[in-house]
Amino acid sequence: xxFFPTIKELPPDPLFGLKARYNADSRSDKVDLGIGAYxxxxxxxxxxxAVKQAEIKLITSDDYNHEYLSIxxxxxxxxxxxxxxxxxxxxxxKENRVVSQQxxxxxxxxxxxxVFLKEFYYGGSKSIYLSSPTWANHQQIFRNLGLNVETxxxxxxxxxxxxxxxxxxxxxxxxxxxxxxxxxxxHNPTGLDPSSEQWKQILYELEAxxxxxxxxxxxxGFASGDxxxxxxxxxxxxxxxxxxxxxxxxxxxxxxxGMYGERVGAxxxxxxxxxxxxxxxxxxxxxxxxxxxxxxxxxxxxxxVSTILNDPNLKQQWEKDLITMSSRINKMRIELFNLLxxxxxxxxxxxxxxxQTGMFSFTGLSSEMVARLESVHAIYLVSSGRASVAGLxxxxxKKVANAFDEVVRFxxxxxx
Amino acid sequence: MTSSTSRSSTLLFKxxxxxxxxxxxxxxxxxxxxxxxxxxxxEAYVKDSNSNKINLGVGAYxxxxxxxxxxxxxxxxxxxxxELEVEKEYTGITGNKNYQSVVKNFVxxxxxxxxxxxxxxxxxxxxxxxxxxxxxxxxVIADFLNxxxxxxKILVPKPTWANHVAVFKDAGLDPxxxxxxxxxxxxxxxxxxxxxxxxxxxxxxxxLHACCHNPTGMDLSSAQQDEVLDLIQQKNFxxxxxxxxxGFASGDxxxxxxFIRKLNKxxxxxxxxxxxxxxxxxxxxGLYGExxxxxxxxxESAEKSVAIESQLKKxxxxxxSSPPIHGSKIVETIFNEKYNLLSSWLGDLNAVVGRLxxxxxxxxxxxxxxxxxxxxLLKQRGMFVFTGLTSEQVIKLRTDYSVYATEDxxxxxxxxxxxxxQYLADAINKVIKK
Numbered sequence: 001x002x003f004f005p006t007i008k009e010l011p012p013d014p015l016f017g018l019k020a021r022y023n024a025d026s027r028s029d030k031v032d033l034g035i036g037a038y039x040x041x042x043x044x045x046x047x048x049x050a051v052k053q054a055e056i057k058l059i060t061s062d063d064y065n066h067e068y069l070s071i072x073x074x075x076x077x078x079x080x081x082x083x084x085x086x087x088x089x090x091x092x093x094k095e096n097r098v099v100s101q102q103x104x105x106x107x108x109x110x111x112x113x114x115v116f117l118k119e120f121y122y123g124g125s126k127s128i129y130l131s132s133p134t135w136a137n138h139q140q141i142f143r144n145l146g147l148n149v150e151t152x153x154x155x156x157x158x159x160x161x162x163x164x165x166x167x168x169x170x171x172x173x174x175x176x177x178x179x180x181x182x183x184x185x186x187h188n189p190t191g192l193d194p195s196s197e198q199w200k201q202i203l204y205e206l207e208a209x210x211x212x213x214x215x216x217x218x219x220x221g222f223a224s225g226d227x228x229x230x231x232x233x234x235x236x237x238x239x240x241x242x243x244x245x246x247x248x249x250x251x252x253x254x255x256x257x258g259m260y261g262e263r264v265g266a267x268x269x270x271x272x273x274x275x276x277x278x279x280x281x282x283x284x285x286x287x288x289x290x291x292x293x294x295x296x297x298x299x300x301x302x303x304x305v306s307t308i309l310n311d312p313n314l315k316q317q318w319e320k321d322l323i324t325m326s327s328r329i330n331k332m333r334i335e336l337f338n339l340l341x342x343x344x345x346x347x348x349x350x351x352x353x354x355x356q357t358g359m360f361s362f363t364g365l366s367s368e369m370v371a372r373l374e375s376v377h378a379i380y381l382v383s384s385g386r387a388s389v390a391g392l393x394x395x396x397x398k399k400v401a402n403a404f405d406e407v408v409r410f411x412x413x414x415x416x
Numbered sequence: 417m418t419s420s421t422s423r424s425s426t427l428l429f430k431x432x433x434x435x436x437x438x439x440x441x442x443x444x445x446x447x448x449x450x451x452x453x454x455x456x457x458x459e460a461y462v463k464d465s466n467s468n469k470i471n472l473g474v475g476a477y478x479x480x481x482x483x484x485x486x487x488x489x490x491x492x493x494x495x496x497x498x499e500l501e502v503e504k505e506y507t508g509i510t511g512n513k514n515y516q517s518v519v520k521n522f523v524x525x526x527x528x529x530x531x532x533x534x535x536x537x538x539x540x541x542x543x544x545x546x547x548x549x550x551x552x553x554x555x556v557i558a559d560f561l562n563x564x565x566x567x568x569k570i571l572v573p574k575p576t577w578a579n580h581v582a583v584f585k586d587a588g589l590d591p592x593x594x595x596x597x598x599x600x601x602x603x604x605x606x607x608x609x610x611x612x613x614x615x616x617x618x619x620x621x622x623x624l625h626a627c628c629h630n631p632t633g634m635d636l637s638s639a640q641q642d643e644v645l646d647l648i649q650q651k652n653f654x655x656x657x658x659x660x661x662x663g664f665a666s667g668d669x670x671x672x673x674x675f676i677r678k679l680n681k682x683x684x685x686x687x688x689x690x691x692x693x694x695x696x697x698x699x700x701x702g703l704y705g706e707x708x709x710x711x712x713x714x715x716e717s718a719e720k721s722v723a724i725e726s727q728l729k730k731x732x733x734x735x736x737s738s739p740p741i742h743g744s745k746i747v748e749t750i751f752n753e754k755y756n757l758l759s760s761w762l763g764d765l766n767a768v769v770g771r772l773x774x775x776x777x778x779x780x781x782x783x784x785x786x787x788x789x790x791x792x793l794l795k796q797r798g799m800f801v802f803t804g805l806t807s808e809q810v811i812k813l814r815t816d817y818s819v820y821a822t823e824d825x826x827x828x829x830x831x832x833x834x835x836x837x838q839y840l841a842d843a844i845n846k847v848i849k850k
Binding site: 003004006007008009010011012013016035037044045046047051055056059064065066067068069070071104105107108111120121137140141143144245246258259260261262263272275276277278280281282284285287288291292293294295296297298299300301 | 443444445446447448449450451452455459474476484485486490494495498501502503504505506507508509548549550551552555564565566579582583585586587654689690702703704705706707716720722723724726727729730733734735736737738739740741742743
């Protein structure tokens with residue numbers, strides 16, 4: 001008698017599956033433009049110098065240990081993490097309206113947000129609106145909790161630009177008090193962000209319908225090299241008092257601190273000015289959620305980030321490291337664009353590769369082209385055409401450009 | 417301003433404010449959740465200014481000076497990592513193959529002492545996933561059982577770890593107690609255990625502690641384990657084993673898993689089709705806050721393993737994507753033959769457990785046995801003594817003597833050392849006196 005008669009094998013998670021196929025590929029010139037982790041100019045993973053220095057400082061300190069953190073997490077980390085995203089002069093911090101809970105990186109923060117909203121926001125009856133397209137895991141995170149998921153227009157594939165009209169229309173027509181998930185910067189997978197003027201319009205319309213905002217911030221500092229610039233939308237909503245409803249921020253240090261596998265993140269709730277829900281109550285409910293899932297969050301990564309943020313020299317080093325990463329990626333964008341546009345004269349307009357920000361480029365390549373890139377050229381992209389620009393370097397950018405050119409011409413009937 | 421104008425502007429203000437309030441109405445109904453029973457103790461302890469205060473709350477090891485330690489073997493492993501680590505990439509959703517293999521061999525092969533476990537490993541019938549320590553393991557398997565198993569009923573021993581019920585409830589299961597320990601007798605009530613299990617529906621999930629039962633420290637004897645296994649087979653229960661204290665019974669982690677060996681034999685002999693094991697390195701490697709553990713599911717076939725593993729990944733991915741790597745890298749380093757750290761670790765663990773057992777003996781020695789029968793302290797095993805004190809007595813210990821423990825009378829021996837054992841024994845003797 002079988003205990004689990006109904007269990008069927010599932011296909012692997014698309015992103016992890018891509019990685020597995022890449023690893024199994026024996027071709028020596030293979031290129032990984034799949035998973036979103038930074039690579040240096042030699043295609044190697046890069047532990048940030050600020051991190052390495054912080055680790056040494058941390059491990060050799062007298063009070064280093066592996067004790068349990070409190071359920072909320074490492075307090076010195078949480079305080080600094082809030083300041084990083086909100087700004088040291090944030091109204092919300094000054095007015096003591098911020099509750100923070102350490103989370104298992106960005107995914108963990110989004111999940112906690114979902115659990116919290118399911119219980120405390122209209123009994124989980126409000127839909128969550130996700131951009132079309134959005135990060136592959138967003139839908140599952142919320143659907144898994146029994147929340148209803150909708151999409152809002154975002155990427156216009158023909159013009160390779162923001163469908164602002166569609167976006168605003170969706171905001172206006174969504175039932176009042178709906179939940180909208182916004183990418184704070186470096187939109188994943190498109191790399192296309194609203195301009196500051198567009199952000200103002202978006203935020204204004206969200207407030208007019210009393211919608212609740214979740215900001216997903218996974219690339220602060222990594223996008224432009226400038227922490228303040230990459231937090232514009234978040235800080236504007238709060239410091240200009242534009243948004244009166246609670247704001248949820250899901251913050252990850254996976255990319256900007258290279259903390260990937262250490263799982264360092266936080267969820268912050270900005271409590272509205274007239275709210276009678278106390279910070280203590282919100283914190284206690286976060287704790288209750290965390291306690292029955294993991295008891296308390298992992299210590300090591302949060303201590304590294306805390307060491308960096310609490311040490312002026314390390315913080316300065318970190319800011320340099322952010323510029324190193326973001327500028328190398330930007331350089332590769334320009335290289336690829338130049339090769340396609342000026343050298344190879346590949347059919348189509350490739351401006352978007354230059355203008356998009358962050359780790360990814362939504363190349364516009366079709367899934368057939370992507371499949372051909374993998375089978376013929378040993379170049380791995382997500383089937384949506386999302387390429388991790390971090391995977392490009394001086395040694396492979398020409399090969400990649402030539403391969404893009406080949407598959408585009410091969411499927412010449414596709415419009416680009 | 418005329419009075420009518422001021423009245424209408426007041427009304428306007430009131431309407432706007434109530435609109436704002438209505439908008440936020442749902443948000444304002446967030447109640448304050450009660451503090452965690454165990455972790456709340458430590459918080460209260462920290463605030464106490466009495467220099468004689470003793471923290472007997474959390475099961476985290478303290479040395480004889482009351483300080484937390486890093487196991488020397490762990491320190492070594494971390495130095496190696498610091499030197500050699502070149503990346504902090506994401507590990508797999510269920511961890512990496514090496515970690516999974518290390519855990520499988522450690523627990524199921526049992527350093528070649530478990531022929532049945534070895535067979536299960538070799539026939540691909542064990543799915544092992546890295547988890548967020550023991551709690552994460554319990555929650556993952558609970559979510560998994562909720563999704564795929566035929567019964568939501570999970571039987572837990574009375575008493576059990578304070579967090580078990582919340583974990584299972586929040587995963588959608590329906591926890592219910594079976595009799596385990598008689599607090600009036602300070603002993604197991606085995607007949608009552610059997611009858612309470614027999615009275616439950618066939619096919620229920622049954623939670624068992626592998627060793628060092630938390631909070632009582634009273635484990636089933638070998639003969640009792642055999643009887644329970646028979647009962648499991650008879651009732652077609654699904655066994656879920658929680659192993660957070662491997663090594664704390666005898667000082668030897670390979671010794672303490674006799675029950676796992678029995679389960680493996682029962683599976684290989686075809687008596688039970690499957691079971692699941694929640695395992696943690698929090699205590700036995702002192703990795704606590706690094707959240708390093710695993711869930712293993714014994715499956716019916718290699719094909720079933722593939723299916724189950726894929727479903728575990730689907731479950732975990734939208735919750736936290738992948739587990740944290742630092743603790744698991746330490747584990748992998750210690751079990752890596754290249755670094756020759758395994759026997760050091762076993763020695764470190766043995767020393768820790770040795771101190772706890774010594775302190776247990778010291779406490780027993782200093783307690784006034786004319787007043788109360790303390791024999792159960794010597795029968796119990798692990799990090800705790802389950803004193804049998806009433807909650808009133810525990811509270812009195814806290815208010816009058818600054819001794820902090822959970823109200824069920826569970827004392828973490830870690831908090832005891834040769835400087836405070838006398839004070840503690842005196843305090844206990846006093847609150848027990850009628």
